[in-house]
Amino acid sequence: MAEQHDVVVVGGGLAGISAALRLADCGRSVTLVEGRPRLGGAAFSFRRGELWVDNGQHVFLRCCEAYRWLLRRVGALDQTTLQDHLDIPVLRPDGRRARLSRLPGVPAPAHLGAALARYGLLSPADRMRAARGALALRRLDPLDPALDAHTLGGYLRRHGQNDATIEALWGIVATATLNLRPDEASLALAAKVFRTGLLDSAPASDIGYATAPLGALHSQAAGDALRAAGVQVLLGTRVRAVEAGGVVHVPDVSGPGGWQADAVVLAVPHRDAFAIAPELSGTAAAPARGLGATPIVNVHVIYDRAVTDLPFAAAVGSPVQWFFDRTAGSEVRASRPGAQYLAVTVSAADDLVDVPSAAIRERFVAELARLLPAAGRAEVLDAFVTRERRATFRQAAGQAALRPAADSGLESIWLAGAWTATGWPDTMESAVRSGIRAAEAVGRVCPHDTLRFAA
Structure with missing residues (x-):
């Protein structure tokens, strides 16, 4: 007879951690299974001799409410820093320097005008051009599905932006947040980045980052918080397959019949999700196979x-x-x-x-x-x-139609990960939101205490 479980979360990245914590906080019995010997997913640290190395520089903004909730929930907020106000030094190889910074107390969108007025890497004419571009971006609705058919670069050029403004202003933010050049990046995701992170609220764009190794936050602190919440955490344990109806096969752990779970949250990258649960190819989630990387x-x-x-x-x-x-x-x-x-x-x-x-x-x-x-x-x-x-995932024009909802279309299986339909770019914020959303979709999750973040 298969071993019975309440909820199994497959994947110990930020999406899986967030889903497991949210479920456990609301009284569910949760088992989290991660194939690697650590938590943290795509935001992790490793040792290189005496050196702690983050696999990459992961930042967040003040508007990243869900990720900041996770930091507080695992007790790691004090291992990060957050600017009092946006201030980005920008350098050129010829020795010229400038800063993209906002003046405290200046409301949106006037704060951006004040920043552009002092941005010496653009000529006065290009600064005026950039201001017109900002107004054009502010008119966009990130929820408008028609935007995703277009690229950010194409939109900017249609609204008077030239190569100088795109390289020295819009591209600095867009390439870092969307991991694509503006001429390929989805206009819908760019609208989300610029509206939510820069144009709608002056403090929203303030930059934060970890002051300790990422592993201290996303593996050590998160692991301690999960165990304290009663989550069974199995590291170095690979899930071989997940089947509709909540059957989970974990070699050397689950036995020949697998586990039988009331619910499974599949919180792994899209390539892995389809490898672990091939039945997804016959559901509404199938287009996600084309998300690329x-x-x-x-x-x-x-x-x-x-x-x-x-x-x-x-x-x-x-x-x-x-x-x-x-x-x-x-x-x-x-x-x-x-x-x-x-x-x-x-x-x-x-x-x-x-x-x-x-x-x-x-x-x-x-x-x-x-x-x-x-x-x-x-x-x-x-x-x-x-x-x-x-x-x-490749955040190009057309990506929205490929990103699935939390409901996988398979009985008892839900999806989480920054690649799912959060409306946000593939970021730590998107990952955490997806985990919370999947946990709440599972059901019986504190309906009187639903977490609410700005869209």
């Missing part, structure tokens, strides 16, 4: 001395899109006093992901020296490359 490449450079006092910066006119100072959270100075650790993030990295690591290291060490003169005078103690080949 876009890579992100990260270049990690450790210098023998401090080369910048910036906590992070964006760059234009350079293959360096963003870099972050990860010195404090990496413990690098425990073994290398005085060293500084910079992590470069390159989104939409299709052209870079298969380049040999040696060539990537050489190119980006040189580029950092162009952006930061002190880096050219410092000794590079170490440089290495990490690659996330399937960092996000």
Whole structure:
């Protein structure tokens, strides 16, 4: 006879963690199964000698209410920092610098006008052009399904934007958040990013990020919170198959007949979901097989001395899109006093992901020296490359029709993950929202205490 379970959550990323916590908080008995020896999914840390390395630089905004709920729920909010007001240093290799920053107390959308007025990387004419582009974006409704047939780049050009404004302004935000260049990225998702994160509320765009290794938040703190909530957490345990009706096959754990669960939340990437539950191919979720993926490449450079006092910066006119100072959270100075650790993030990295690591290291060490003169005078103690080949689903025009609802169409099986139909880009915020949504779709989940976040 199959072992009986109430709810089984398959996948220990942010979606699975959020679903399991929400279900457990409302009295359900939950078993979470994760194939890797850690939690955290696509936002994790690993050891490289004495160094703690995040697989990539993951940021959130003040408007990311669900992710911030998760941080509070697992007791990790104090391991993050959040700006008092948006302030992005932007560098060019020719030495020119500017800041995209808002003045505290200036309401939306006037706050963006004030920021553009001081943004010296655009000419006065281009700043006026960018202001008209912002007004055009603010007229868009992210819920309008017609937007998803168009690209952000096409829309911007139809509203007077030129290559300079797209590269030095819109692309800085869009490429990082959508992991695609504006000329391919979905206008619907771009409208969500710019309306929710920048144009509708002045404080919404303030940037936050972890000050400790991501594993401390998403694996250690999350694991402690799950166990304290009564969730059975099985790490290093792979689910071989999930069948309609709530049958879960876990080799060496579930026995030959599998587990019989009242509900299963399948909180894994879309490729894995279809591999684990092939029956999904016969449901309304089937189009999600075509979501594809876009890579992100990260270049990690450790210098023998401090080369910048910036906590992070964006760059234009350079293959360096963003870099972050990860010195404090990496413990690098425990073994290398005085060293500084910079992590470069390159989104939409299709052209870079298969380049040999040696060539990537050489190119980006040189580029950092162009952006930061002190880096050219410092000794590079170490440089290495990490690659996330399937960092996000491909957030191109037409993506909305491919993203499924939480209801999988299979009896007793629900879907979670940033790739599901949250209305948000493939981000930590989307992952957490999807987990909460799947938990509430399972039913019997505190109807008097439903979590409510802004759409």
